[in-house]
Amino acid sequence: MGDKRVSRREKEKQRQRNEMFAAALELFSKKGFHNVSMHEIAGRADFAIGTVYKFFKNKEDLYKSMLMEKAQEFHRALKAVLDTKGDPLTVLRNYVAAKGAIFAENVESVRLYYAETQGASYNLKAGLDRDIQSLYDEVLEKLTSLFRTGIRKRLFRKLDPYYMAVALEGLTNSFLFCWMEDTEAHPYEKNVSLMTDMFLEGVATK
Amino acid sequence: MGDKRVSRREKEKQRQRNEMFAAALELFSKKGFHNVSMHEIAGRADFAIGTVYKFFKNKEDLYKSMLMEKAQEFHRALKAVLDTKGDPLTVLRNYVAAKGAIFAENVESVRLYYAETQGASYNLKAGLDRDIQSLYDEVLEKLTSLFRTGIRKRLFRKLDPYYMAVALEGLTNSFLFCWMEDTEAHPYEKNVSLMTDMFLEGVATK
Amino acid sequence: MGDKRVSRREKEKQRQRNEMFAAALELFSKKGFHNVSMHEIAGRADFAIGTVYKFFKNKEDLYKSMLMEKAQEFHRALKAVLDTKGDPLTVLRNYVAAKGAIFAENVESVRLYYAETQGASYNLKAGLDRDIQSLYDEVLEKLTSLFRTGIRKRLFRKLDPYYMAVALEGLTNSFLFCWMEDTEAHPYEKNVSLMTDMFLEGVATK
Amino acid sequence: MGDKRVSRREKEKQRQRNEMFAAALELFSKKGFHNVSMHEIAGRADFAIGTVYKFFKNKEDLYKSMLMEKAQEFHRALKAVLDTKGDPLTVLRNYVAAKGAIFAENVESVRLYYAETQGASYNLKAGLDRDIQSLYDEVLEKLTSLFRTGIRKRLFRKLDPYYMAVALEGLTNSFLFCWMEDTEAHPYEKNVSLMTDMFLEGVATK
DNA sequence: CATGAATGAGGGTTCATTCAT
DNA sequence: AATGAATGAACCCTCATTCAT
Structure with missing residues (x-):
């Protein structure tokens, strides 16, 4: 019984956490880290500001956690595709298609994700950078493996x-x-497939 | 003499402006728009805060002006290459090389530049976005023309x-x-040339 | 209980608001709108600056709210006197006396009040002006009625x-x-009564 | 010759001073002491900011000097009327008329004047107050004398x-x-004369 | 345990004033 | 003597974070 009680609580906690993530994602994605206040997020998620701070030790922590979760979700999916057996060319083509599909369903997160992965990510005082990078590196490694x-x-x-x-x-x-x-x-799927094929043909043995 | 006097003044003004740009670039590039204060920029550039505001009507104006100047510099150089006569393949290869060279000398600006061009640029309330995009679109058009x-x-x-x-x-x-x-x-030049060639070969007629 | 709780809260809020009003009144009255800083008011009222901004959206709002409250208090009292039945002469005499009494107890507010009602009130970007004027116009109308x-x-x-x-x-x-x-x-009461009588006698039918 | 030279210079100075006064009056009267900047005044008067500071040691000094000059002008005119021989009643009536005429021609200054004389004059850190008051007291004294x-x-x-x-x-x-x-x-002249008469009749012996 | 009132550091900006030219 | 570039103190306001209830 105690077990279930704990588990029920745990689940409720997870639900709340997710609601906060959802609010944070929407706002951060729309306005950027610095143009969103913790009150705004708390309000949107329908929690008291104090409650949010029970879950995340500060704004940065909330941002990082939220984005990290999304990143893990993405990479899990991408790695799943990359881990399928089969000839490298097919796998690569599947990967490109999957990437499009996944990102299409997560535009908001992707926006933030790229802000962190690439170019300038000044939103945070670094740290997330590393973590997301290392996730991404895994994907890159798998891709490298495929090419190898x-x-x-x-x-x-x-x-x-x-x-x-x-x-x-x-x-x-x-x-x-x-x-x-x-x-x-600019429909992604058609164009990217075509150009990917061009590239793959370019690197293909003649 | 009056002429010279004016020109001297003008030059001095330009020098100061550039110093402010330099300080701003360094700081914005390192820490991002929101993590840099005007006082910090003024201090780094060795001006009183009021002096900075004589040159730029507010923080956003300073940021935009600085970045726009850099962007124009880049695009001028890139377009110069793209406008040279010659067979498209050579021009494209020169473009890729020039791009590498230009950006290598302007890492800081490039970082900011991409923050605005791509992914998420929440730093500004938009506006710069448009201006830089339209600059970039010119380059893209010229590239498109070359391919055409x-x-x-x-x-x-x-x-x-x-x-x-x-x-x-x-x-x-x-x-x-x-x-x-x-x-x-990751030396840019060698790798990018190689891969560009692969791609160009891919799109080349057989 | 919930009710009481709310009412308690509400009362506490009102108390704080009043304390801020008191501090603001004292300082504005002594030094004028532009020579008083929000920090000064907050300090004098023994609140953090942020707390003051929870109550009033900006300095002007605080000023206006405070003065408007006072103005309403005055006019309520004055109109009460003007609304009493009785022969106009007596009512007018009572009015003059009441005006003296009310203002004697609110020197500070009266000072500010007149700064807004009369002469030049550049303290605000207008707006209060109108509101207070219209309050005052009601009194003037009632006086006019009495004379009529x-x-x-x-x-x-x-x-x-x-x-x-x-x-x-x-x-x-x-x-x-x-x-x-x-x-x-210059004791107000005696002098004003005497001179009012002179004036009233002047306009009296012979 | 030296004399003339000096006098010419002196006159030029006076002219400049007056231009500054004119600009200051217009702006202060329209926007109030705190909403006008020294640069604005200098610009309007077509002088460099430094030149203005050659004439007045600071903003307050400019304000005071300007207003004091106006005040003296007014009081000189008022006292002239009050000093005419004749029966007190006529003099008083002339005074009321003159007051109206003078003020009608100097609305801007009058506005500022009353801001200082009456109610709340927080524009300055006091000082002008006294000087203008004492001018005004002279007029009051002359009026008192007339009534006596x-x-x-x-x-x-x-x-x-x-x-x-x-x-x-x-x-x-x-x-x-x-x-x-x-x-x-609200035409001043007709109304004020009528009501003044009422009042004077009220205080008149029967 | 959740709440949200209270906090105050810190940031953007203005403008009176000075002083080298 | 006139100029106006340069200065920096001081102001208004926001918002991340805490903690008593």
Whole structure:
């Protein structure tokens, strides 16, 4: 009984945490870290400000936790695709498609995610950076592995597999940004597949 | 003499403006818009706070002006390369090389630049966004033109030239980011050239 | 219990508000709107600056609210006297006496009040002006009514009753100012009554 | 020659001083002491800010000097009327008329003047107050004298002549304010004369 | 345990005044 | 003598965080 009681409580806690995350995500994504106040988040999530501070020791902690959770979700999904058996080319193509699908369903988080992964992430005094980076590095490594395998199997030319991965990421990301800016004008899926194929053909053995 | 006097003044003004820009760039680039105070910038530039406000009507104005100036500098240089006559392939290769060179000399600005161009730029209440975007769009258009010409000349396959440009930009940017993160580990020039060639080969007519 | 709790809270809030009003009144009255800082008021009222801003959205709001409350208090009292039944002459005499009594107990507010009602009130960007004026106009109207009634009853000569009211107000105010400048030297009550009588006699039917 | 030279210079100085006064008067009268900056005044008067500080040691000094000059002008004119020989009643009536005429031509200054003379004058840290008061006291004294003479001549009842003066001042001022608020609706001259007469009749011997 | 009133450090900005030219 | 660039104290206000209830 005690067990269940604890578990019930634990679940309730998790629910509250998620509500705070949802409010935070929406606001941070719309206005940026510095243009959102803790009161605003608490209000939107329908909690007292003090309650929020029971869950997160400060604003940065809330931001980091929220984003980290999202990042883990993304990477779990991406790694799942990358871990499927099969010929590297197919896996890579599936990866590109999955990336599009996942991000399309999480525009808000992705926006924040890229603010942290790339370019300038001054929102936080660093720290999240590292954690998210290391998650991302895992994906990059898996991609690198795929290219390495592809090279061994003579599917791809003998080029640095890591940089092949980097190139693929850059290429797909830029279509993602296009799409985020104007969803209508720039359908991600078709374009990215085509261009990815071009690239893959470019690195393919002749 | 009056002329010289004025010109001297004007030059002095420009010098001061540049010093403020330098201080602002350094600080904004290191800590982000919201984590830098006007007092900090004034102090670093060795001016009284009031003097800074003689030059810029507020913090946002300083930020925008500084970044806009840098952006114009970049785009002037990039467009110069893109406007050279020659076969599209060579021009594109020169562009990629120039991009690397320019950005290598302006890491700080580039960091801020990408914070505004891509992902999430919540630093400003918009406005800069538009201006920088439109600068960038010019470059993208020129790239698109090059690809279009290339297609007409049967150098490239019949694909959407705009998305070719987008793909190239994404690819090169991702090497730029790699390089910015760890200058030693990831020399931009060699890698980006190689991968660009792979991509160009991919889109090339067989 | 919940009720009581709320009412207790409400009362506490009101108490705090009043303390802020008191501090603000004292300081504004002594030094003027622009020569008093919010920190000063907060300090004098023994609140943190942030607490003051929980009650009033800015300095102007505090000033206006405080003065408006006082103005309403005054006018409520004055109108009460003006609304009593009785022959106009007696009512007018009572009014003059009441005005003296009320103002004697609120020198500070009266000072501010007149700064807004008369002469130049540049303290605010207008707005209060209107609100206080309209309060004052009600009093003036009631006075006018009294004179009008007096005229109909052949107590006063057939003169413009509005200007009679204006004249009475001016006359009594000037004694008020005398008294405020030097309480000892210029006892309001005796002098104002005498001179009011002179004036009333002047406008009386012969 | 030296003399003329000096005098010429002196005149030029006076002219500049007057221009500054004019700009200051206009701005202070429109916006109030605290809402006008020294730069604004300098700009309006077409002088460099430093030049203004050559003439006045600070903002307060400029304000005081300007207002004092105006005050002296007014009082000189008023006292001239009060010093004319003739029966007190006529002199008093002339005084009331003159007051109206003078103020009608100097609305701006009058506004400021009353801000200092009456109610709350927090524009300055005091000082001007005294000087203007003492000027005003002279006028009040002359009025008092007139009433005293009138009493001796049995024109007026045996009442305190000082308070008669105070009453007259209050009465006329209140018409002045009416007129300043809405020049069209409340013509000063007719109304004030009528009401003054009422008052004078009230204090007249029967 | 949840609450939200209270706190006060810190930031952006203005403007009176000075002084080198 | 006139100028106006430079100064920096001081102000209004926000918001992350705490803690008594």
